[in-house]
Amino acid sequence: MDKGILRIIDANQNRLLEGLRVCEEITRFIILDKRLTLNFKNLRHNVTDLTKKWKIKDTHLLDSRDSLKDIGKPSIKEELKRRNCQDIFFANIQRAKESARVLEEFSKLENKRISAGFKDIRYRLYQIEKNSDSKIRNIRGN
Numbered sequence: 001m002d003k004g005i006l007r008i009i010d011a012n013q014n015r016l017l018e019g020l021r022v023c024e025e026i027t028r029f030i031i032l033d034k035r036l037t038l039n040f041k042n043l044r045h046n047v048t049d050l051t052k053k054w055k056i057k058d059t060h061l062l063d064s065r066d067s068l069k070d071i072g073k074p075s076i077k078e079e080l081k082r083r084n085c086q087d088i089f090f091a092n093i094q095r096a097k098e099s100a101r102v103l104e105e106f107s108k109l110e111n112k113r114i115s116a117g118f119k120d121i122r123y124r125l126y127q128i129e130k131n132s133d134s135k136i137r138n139i140r141g142n
Contacts, residue, residue, distance in 0.1 A: 009106055013051055016096050019092040019096030019099065020040050020043055023040050023089055023092050023132075024040035027040060027135075030085055031132075033135060039128050039131070043124060043125065043128070050118065053114060054107060054110065086136050086139060090136070097122060097126070100118050103118045104118035
């Protein structure tokens with residue numbers, strides 16, 4: 001597989017898992033919602049299981065990684081603006097949805113079933129976002 005495509009997969013797999021983890025931590029430690037926390041945790045594990053089924057070796061992803069020379073590494077000003085936990089949550093769920101879409105598209109090159117799995121993850125994220133919205137917006141004291 002092309003090194004550039006491997007870099008896209010590696011970056012978006014990491015970004016998806018990281019975004020899910022941040023949302024999971026907010027629902028776990030700030031909102032204290034067991035159901036939402038479990039939804040994020042299960043989704044994170046589903047992503048890991050799906051990427052294993054894709055059968056791209058972790059070593060190929062690591063070998064393709066070049067974080068030091070990544071031209072997209074510098075943050076834009078909007079990424080640095082976070083006023084509260086709501087901003088952090090919504091930025092990270094958006095990041096997760098976008099990364100799921102990228103993985104859905106690039107997995108079409110190799111395996112349509114894996115692509116369908118990422119599409120399912122993306123749609124589940126839409127529903128979890130809807131289920132979380134009112135609780136996130138009602139966080140007090142931050």
